[in-house]
Amino acid sequence: MGLIARVLEREGLTTVSLTSAIDITERVKPPRVAFLNFPLGYPVGRPHEVQEQLAVLRAALGLVNTVGEPGTIVQLPFQWPDPAWEAETVRGYRDEAHIVRDTRIRGEYDGDRNWAMEECTDVCSLA
Amino acid sequence: MPIRYAELMGEIAGLPPLPIAEMGPPVLTPLNKPLSQARVMIVTSAGVHLEGDPPFQHPNDMTYRRIRQDTPPQRLAPSHPTPVRRPGQADINVVFPYQRLAELAEEGFIGGVTEYHLSMLGSIKKLRELVTEMAPRMAADAKAAGADVVLHTPL
Numbered sequence: 001m002g003l004i005a006r007v008l009e010r011e012g013l014t015t016v017s018l019t020s021a022i023d024i025t026e027r028v029k030p031p032r033v034a035f036l037n038f039p040l041g042y043p044v045g046r047p048h049e050v051q052e053q054l055a056v057l058r059a060a061l062g063l064v065n066t067v068g069e070p071g072t073i074v075q076l077p078f079q080w081p082d083p084a085w086e087a088e089t090v091r092g093y094r095d096e097a098h099i100v101r102d103t104r105i106r107g108e109y110d111g112d113r114n115w116a117m118e119e120c121t122d123v124c125s126l127a
Numbered sequence: 128m129p130i131r132y133a134e135l136m137g138e139i140a141g142l143p144p145l146p147i148a149e150m151g152p153p154v155l156t157p158l159n160k161p162l163s164q165a166r167v168m169i170v171t172s173a174g175v176h177l178e179g180d181p182p183f184q185h186p187n188d189m190t191y192r193r194i195r196q197d198t199p200p201q202r203l204a205p206s207h208p209t210p211v212r213r214p215g216q217a218d219i220n221v222v223f224p225y226q227r228l229a230e231l232a233e234e235g236f237i238g239g240v241t242e243y244h245l246s247m248l249g250s251i252k253k254l255r256e257l258v259t260e261m262a263p264r265m266a267a268d269a270k271a272a273g274a275d276v277v278l279h280t281p282l
């Protein structure tokens with residue numbers, strides 16, 4: 001998603017990227033980022049929480065007026081209601097480690113060759 | 128502390144961290160009009176598709192689809208293959224906030240909403256094709272729709 005934002009911005013569009021995966025976003029460096037520290041799957045807020053969704057969108061879109069430095073990441077001032085959510089999320093991934101491993105090997109490797117990593121290296125000069 | 132997904136997915140799988148491109152500084156295009164006069168388009172990687180259409184293919188579906196602003200919400204669904212799609216199934220605005228954008232246009236916070244938005248399915252690993260072919264096509268399509276600002280919503 002961040003790579004698309006970079007291309008769109010280069011083509012003359014103004015973009016704002018919502019993210020909840022800060023480490024990935026820090027590497028890809030989209031032009032303007034609103035970081036919402038929520039579980040993955042809730043990029044604009046929780047279902048049917050209309051006022052929360054509107055507040056997230058106002059804060060994110062407002063970055064077009066305030067960001068002057070390319071690649072700026074602004075953390076939005078919203079908190080997930082359950083403070084234990086991060087620990088629980090990590091535990092959930094650990095419980096399904098075999099699925100993560102199988103999915104990654106299927107999606108990134110061709111035999112021993114990590115072709116997905118090769119794509120990462122090559123794309124740096126393209127976007 | 129925010130979760131660092133790339134390292135976590137490496138550690139628990141016994142593999143290197145997720146393959147994520149380490150990019151240089153991006154280009155920044157300032158908005159040349161007030162936000163209250165700007166037309167906003169959503170570009171989502173939630174694989175939002177119309178009821179009755181096939182879901183996007185996972186992984187590496189190099190297509191995108193236009194989703195019209197006047198589509199009823201009950202006709203829209205995300206097509207991500209993992210449980211992260213569930214909040215978007217409960218309320219499509221979580222991943223595709225087109226009804227919220229209409230409300231922001233109504234109150235004058237933004238100038239308007241494009242007639243259609245763009246949807247694709249994320250987790251694409253074919254990054255060269257993504258940035259040299261697919262993303263330039265999406266940029267042309269966004270400009271054709273009269274978009275001033277593009278809001279990216281990931282899944």
